Amino acid sequence: MADNAPLYLTDECIRSNKLLQLAKLIPAIQNAMASVSKNSDEVIQPPRTLMQIPSLSGVLLSMPAFSKNDDALACKLVTAYPGNADKGLPSILGTVLLFDPTTGKVSAIMDGTEITTWRTAAASAVATKYLHNGTAVLAILGSGTQAQSHAETLDYCFGFQQIRIWNHRFEKAQKLTEELIEKGKSAIAYQSAEECVKNADVIVTATFASSPILRGKWIKPGAHINAVGAGINHHSELDAELYQTAHIYTDTMASAKTELKGLLDLGITIQGEVGDIINGTKSAERERITVFQSLGMAVEDAVSAKLIYDEYKKIKKL
Numbered sequence: 001m002a003d004n005a006p007l008y009l010t011d012e013c014i015r016s017n018k019l020l021q022l023a024k025l026i027p028a029i030q031n032a033m034a035s036v037s038k039n040s041d042e043v044i045q046p047p048r049t050l051m052q053i054p055s056l057s058g059v060l061l062s063m064p065a066f067s068k069n070d071d072a073l074a075c076k077l078v079t080a081y082p083g084n085a086d087k088g089l090p091s092i093l094g095t096v097l098l099f100d101p102t103t104g105k106v107s108a109i110m111d112g113t114e115i116t117t118w119r120t121a122a123a124s125a126v127a128t129k130y131l132h133n134g135t136a137v138l139a140i141l142g143s144g145t146q147a148q149s150h151a152e153t154l155d156y157c158f159g160f161q162q163i164r165i166w167n168h169r170f171e172k173a174q175k176l177t178e179e180l181i182e183k184g185k186s187a188i189a190y191q192s193a194e195e196c197v198k199n200a201d202v203i204v205t206a207t208f209a210s211s212p213i214l215r216g217k218w219i220k221p222g223a224h225i226n227a228v229g230a231g232i233n234h235h236s237e238l239d240a241e242l243y244q245t246a247h248i249y250t251d252t253m254a255s256a257k258t259e260l261k262g263l264l265d266l267g268i269t270i271q272g273e274v275g276d277i278i279n280g281t282k283s284a285e286r287e288r289i290t291v292f293q294s295l296g297m298a299v300e301d302a303v304s305a306k307l308i309y310d311e312y313k314k315i316k317k318l
């Protein structure tokens, strides 16, 4: 490889060299979420393009961003193909280009699946920190990639007494539960979503469900929900009653205006961005049911890619 050629970092390389560690990732994502919500030039992040391919049930997103504080300029191209599960491939596949911000030259090309997996869970952890009201029981609806990263990341941050897993295919809930138990966590698989979320303090929805899997009447007052899943229709996992009663925050209002249009058209209010709470410009009402409606932000990918690049250069002494 020529000296000035971009680095190519695969998901396997990122995993085996531990290039993306929660201890560094979570504060970086918190800073990025805060910066997005400041009226400043700290973050440049245009609305992402989202191209649907209905005949193949797939979506391709293009997500550029610049973070001044992190000196990170990047663009992620990411696809969502729910049918990949039957083909032994991840549903979410991505590639991130990291640029030298001063010249625009590509410094690294990275697989984006590890990045998407962990930065999404890190964003939910930050939202949970600012919106939750208790950390005894974590309930996760879904048992795929995001369910696993959320179980590990939220437990890393809050140390839950119990982690409950539900999936529409029970054997998959059992499989994730066994993996969590092997890692020393106290996990239980549930056949019923209602039983799974009963009295839970923090709930995660991370599925491709196109109709509600979580109902407002099942949830205890003060519970916090990280609504992560459902592809391009980001608001199909929770029922209307829940959206109508909860205090809802998102990651970026700029994307919410288009990607959550279905919710806004129902007259549902989004209180603001999680960054507003971090910055102290809005205050959380933790005694109410709160929802973090996660869309996913390009700046999260940019700061994650920069962390990986810096860590790789450090360990390889480049």
Ligand SMILES: NC(=O)C1=CN([C@@H]2O[C@H](COP(=O)(O)OP(=O)(O)OC[C@H]3O[C@@H](n4cnc5c(N)ncnc54)[C@H](O)[C@@H]3O)[C@@H](O)[C@H]2O)C=CC1
Pocket: 080, 082, 085, 090, 091, 092, 116, 120, 142, 143, 144, 145, 146, 147, 167, 168, 169, 172, 206, 207, 208, 209, 210, 213, 228, 229, 230, 231, 232, 294, 295, 296, 297
């Ligand atoms: N907000 C964000 O930043 C991000 C959101 N996502 C979204 O998170 C969700 C999960 O993604 P991954 O874990 O990577 O996918 P995955 O394919 O690994 O897991 C999907 C889970 O959904 C379940 N599922 C599929 N169809 C379902 C249905 N009709 N009803 C109930 N459950 C169903 C599967 O059994 C599996 O447990 C997707 O909707 C994806 O688009 C993914 C990455 C980032």
Ligand SMILES: O=C(O)C1=NCCCC1
Pocket: 061, 078, 079, 080, 092, 116, 231, 232, 295, 296, 297
């Ligand atoms: O932010 C992302 O990355 C994604 N968001 C929605 C689903 C596909 C990946």
